[in-house]
Amino acid sequence: DIQMTQSPSTLSASVGDRVTITCRASQSISSWLAWYQQKPGKAPKLLIYKASSLESGVPSRFSGSGSGTEFTLTISSLQPDDFATYYCQQYNSYSSLTFGGGTKVEIK
């Protein structure tokens, strides 16, 4: 199975900061990577798919990049609504889907 490792696990930042979260795959997954945002008590929300494609309705301050084994999610200017936990997910193989451990973005 493909393991997904996110870093950092927790990130403290201020409104207006540029934030970058990294996700590494244990083997190449091409661009088959998605990013989700989850707030406490809520279901995850899709932000990015195919590593860099922005889901409809998601603000343009969110962007994704990378391919192969290393990927990043960037928030260009952190907004109050962005304090949440973010997960990456690989879908290189539909028979074994895996998520990263999550990155909690906290208020500094």
Next chain:
Amino acid sequence: EVQLVESGGGLVQPGGSLRLSCAASGFTFSSYWMSWVRQAPGKGLEWVANIKQDGSEKNYVDSVKGRLTISRDNAKNSLYLQMNSLRAEDTAVYYCARAGTMDYFDYWGQGTLVTVSS
């Protein structure tokens, strides 16, 4: 509007059984792969199982193979998860999720909590 509504969660003793349901609306259910994803209290997301549009193919995470069974009824626009031989480590919120054009999840239900405890 796409909606996924889970039901069937609750408290069950170790070794017991439970059946979760997910009612889908707002899209052509029979055209999409569907999945169950779970989240233990305070933990991250874990994909549990998925099922092909016609139910002919099913996949599971290793930790649930032989105990949990995914199924669907396209006539009823419903997804199911039969959970047998439940263990404490199965305690989680279980989400029903639709697979987009590939196997990422573009819509999620609100989740249903399963607690396995004596």
